[in-house]
Amino acid sequence: MAGKLYGVSVGPGDPELITIKAKRCIESSDVIAYPVRERGEESTALNIVKGAIDLSGKRIEGILFEMSPDPSVRESNYKEAVKKVASLLDEGDVSMINLGDATVFSTYMHVSMDISEMGYETETIPGVTSFCTGAAEANIPLVIDNEGLAIVPMAKGGDKVFKALRDFDNIVVMKAFNSMRTLASMMNELGIPHENAVVVSNVSMKDQYIGKFDPERKYGYFTTVIIKKNGGTVR
Amino acid sequence: MAGKLYGVSVGPGDPELITIKAKRCIESSDVIAYPVRERGEESTALNIVKGAIDLSGKRIEGILFEMSPDPSVRESNYKEAVKKVASLLDEGDVSMINLGDATVFSTYMHVSMDISEMGYETETIPGVTSFCTGAAEANIPLVIDNEGLAIVPMAKGGDKVFKALRDFDNIVVMKAFNSMRTLASMMNELGIPHENAVVVSNVSMKDQYIGKFDPERKYGYFTTVIIKKNGGTVR
Numbered sequence: 001m002a003g004k005l006y007g008v009s010v011g012p013g014d015p016e017l018i019t020i021k022a023k024r025c026i027e028s029s030d031v032i033a034y035p036v037r038e039r040g041e042e043s044t045a046l047n048i049v050k051g052a053i054d055l056s057g058k059r060i061e062g063i064l065f066e067m068s069p070d071p072s073v074r075e076s077n078y079k080e081a082v083k084k085v086a087s088l089l090d091e092g093d094v095s096m097i098n099l100g101d102a103t104v105f106s107t108y109m110h111v112s113m114d115i116s117e118m119g120y121e122t123e124t125i126p127g128v129t130s131f132c133t134g135a136a137e138a139n140i141p142l143v144i145d146n147e148g149l150a151i152v153p154m155a156k157g158g159d160k161v162f163k164a165l166r167d168f169d170n171i172v173v174m175k176a177f178n179s180m181r182t183l184a185s186m187m188n189e190l191g192i193p194h195e196n197a198v199v200v201s202n203v204s205m206k207d208q209y210i211g212k213f214d215p216e217r218k219y220g221y222f223t224t225v226i227i228k229k230n231g232g233t234v235r
Numbered sequence: 236m237a238g239k240l241y242g243v244s245v246g247p248g249d250p251e252l253i254t255i256k257a258k259r260c261i262e263s264s265d266v267i268a269y270p271v272r273e274r275g276e277e278s279t280a281l282n283i284v285k286g287a288i289d290l291s292g293k294r295i296e297g298i299l300f301e302m303s304p305d306p307s308v309r310e311s312n313y314k315e316a317v318k319k320v321a322s323l324l325d326e327g328d329v330s331m332i333n334l335g336d337a338t339v340f341s342t343y344m345h346v347s348m349d350i351s352e353m354g355y356e357t358e359t360i361p362g363v364t365s366f367c368t369g370a371a372e373a374n375i376p377l378v379i380d381n382e383g384l385a386i387v388p389m390a391k392g393g394d395k396v397f398k399a400l401r402d403f404d405n406i407v408v409m410k411a412f413n414s415m416r417t418l419a420s421m422m423n424e425l426g427i428p429h430e431n432a433v434v435v436s437n438v439s440m441k442d443q444y445i446g447k448f449d450p451e452r453k454y455g456y457f458t459t460v461i462i463k464k465n466g467g468t469v470r
Contacts, residue, residue, distance in 0.1 A: 007371075016259065019363060020287060021251035052255060101367045101377075104384075109376035116374065124371035128254060128361050132336045136242075136359035139351065141344035142336075146390040148399065149339075155381040164383065167398050 003030065003093040005085065005115050007102040009127025013044070013204035015051030017128045023053055025125055030092030031059045033085060035107055037067045044205070045097045061088060063096070065107050082114050089120050101127045105153065105174065131172045131224055134200030137210050140228065143170050147230065154179040162186050169229050177201075177223035184215035187227070197227045238265065238328040240320065240350050242337040244362025248279070248439035250286030252363045258288055260360055265327030266294045268320060270342050272302045279440070280332045296323060298331070300342050317349050324355050336362045340388065340409065366407045366459055369435030372445050375463065378405050382465070389414040397421050404464050412436075412458035419450035422462070432462045 006025045011017035026032060026049060034043040043062065049055065063084055066077040088094045102108045102124050109124075116122045131151065135142040143149035150164035151172045158179070164171045165186055173183060187194060197213035201223040213225060241260045246252030261267060261284060269278040278297065284290065298319055301312040323329045337343045337359050344359075351357045366386065370377040378384035385399035386407045393414070399406045400421055408418060422429060432448035436458040448460060 009367075009371075011254070014256065016256035017254050017361065019246070019252050019254050020258065021249065023255065024251065101363075101371075103367050103370035103375070103377040105378055105380075106376070109379055112374060122374060124374055126252065126363050126367040126371040128336075128363055129367065132244075132338050132361040132364065135338035136244075136336075136361040139347060139357060139359055140338070141341070142338040143340055143386065144344055145340075146388050146395075148385065148387040148395045150383065150385050150399075150403070151378065152383040153381050160381075160383045163402050164385075167402065168385070 002120055003089045003091065004121040004123065005089060005112065006093065006095045007108045007112050007122065007124040008095045008097050009100065009102045009125055010045050010048045010097050011128040011204070012100050012130040012133045013048060013202070013208075015048050017133065017204060018048070018052050019125070019127060022125050022127060026053050026095045026097070028093065029058070029095035031061060031088045031094045033061045033063050033088060033094050033096040035065050035096070035098075036062045037065060039064060045099045048099070049097055059091075078110070082111055085111060085115060086118060086120065089115070098127070101129045104129055104151075130200070130203050130222065131174070131226065134198075134203045134210065134224055134226060137203060137208070138198050138200065138226070140198070140226070142172070142226070154183065158182055158186065165190050165192065165227065171227040171229075173225040173227070176225045177219050177221055180213075180215040180217070180219070183225060184213075192227065192229060196229060196231060197225050200224045200226060237355055238324045238326065239356040239358065240324060240347065241328065241330045242343045242347050242357065242359040243330045243332050244335065244337045244360055245280050245283045245332050246363040246439070247335050247365040247368045248283060248437070248443075250283050252368065252439060253283070253287050254360070254362060257360050257362060261288050261330045261332070263328065264293070264330035266296060266323045266329045268296045268298050268323060268329055268331040270300050270331070270333075271297045272300060274299060280334045283334070284332055294323075294326075313345070317346055320346060320350060321353060321355065324350070333362070336364045339364055339386075365435070365438050365457065366409070366461065369433075369438045369445065369459055369461060372438060372443070373433050373435065373461070375433070375461070377407070377461070389418065393417055393421065400425050400427060400462065406462040408460040408462065411460045412454050412456055415448075415450040415452070415454070418460060419448075427462065427464060431464060431466060432460050435459045435461060
């Protein structure tokens with residue numbers, strides 16, 4: 001009988017932010033799979049798991065999800081990856097580990113849907129998101145009372161970010177690391193003071209930075225900006 | 236020396252969705268405090284904790300945060316509650332437990348800010364949200380690729396919900412339990428098929444319901460609707 005695919009969310013960085021369920025799932029799986037964007041890349045998710053769980057005796061497999069600018073390369077690579085996951089399932093249960101929560105901006109959900117269509121059983125284990133952790137570390141509410149919250153990636157053009165800044169009380173801008181100046185000019189246009197923003201970078205990792213929004217500063221790859229129009233950021 | 240206030244997120248219902256850190260925090264605290272809306276109310280958060288952690292020997296205190304329609308009653312009650320928490324801190328470390336994640340729609344963040352201003356040390360421990368769990372249970376992505384996500388409470392008038400439905404790819408409508416018809420008519424007006432919505436009610440609790448959106452059906456108090464305009468709901 002084929003194994004089951006678990007999409008296991010391992011939280012944003014601190015191994016203690018793994019849930020009891022995620023730990024149990026990983027411990028009982030035969031294979032631990034982790035997604036990588038390029039061959040040989042170090043896996044943040046795997047390092048988090050190693051901080052809380054003994055992986056000795058388990059098969060550990062990096063699965064390549066290439067970030068090629070060529071869609072046909074990405075597509076054929078993606079199909080290979082799914083085939084690889086299916087072949088691992090023929091050996092036993094597989095825990096595919098995911099940074100943060102697996103339902104929020106992860107490749108895993110694509111894989112899960114395809115694997116499920118191939119007839120395998122799948123289950124997603126939710127986890128702690130980086131934005132909840134960032135707000136907790138800054139000791140500010142992410143959203144409170146009857147406010148709304150928008151979570152938007154800083155994608156090309158930034159239209160989504162602009163609309164979110166215009167209409168919402170609280171805005172989480174993800175993938176913001178190299179778009180700080182664009183974000184600053186949108187805030188200026190909408191009259192949102194820079195003091196209402198807090199930068200959350202590499203949260204709950206060793207080089208965590210939580211602090212004021214400074215568009216001229218350089219930030220790490222995992223950088224999120226939390227903007228609270230009603231105030232209440234870092235004190 | 237006064238104790239420290241921990242705002243401990245315990246996840247949406249399943250005791251296994253408590254993090255290792257939350258467990259450690261609760262185990263090492265002298266007092267476990269839980270918020271209630273009326274005297275004698277059973278605490279969902281406390282029941283979750285009891286499912287994973289032995290609380291014997293700990294002082295357990297319900298703190299009343301009244302939901303009176305009279306703002307002055309609410310205000311004076313709130314001040315009493317904060318005073319009570321401060322007095323508990325004079326006895327030792329206090330873990331105030333929170334359903335889901337403490338930074339998302341919780342009274343705790345108000346308390347934390349006030350307690351912190353009174354000179355006590357505070358720390359918030361993030362947790363798994365109900366909307367991430369709902370999406371995981373339905374095995375759908377909450378947000379993927381370059382999409383955006385809006386999280387809005389179904390408050391009076393529903394303006395926020397309408398704007399979110401208009402502008403976002405993915406919308407989580409919280410506190411939706413008695414507003415299903417309002418939500419249905421907004422979706423109709425915007426041409427969003429009801430099949431693109433999934434209802435997540437009492438997620439990861441005993442009477443969990445995850446299924447199709449039916450505005451005529453009755454749902455429990457903890458009901459959230461996840462709407463995906465690009466499709467991909469319950470299969």
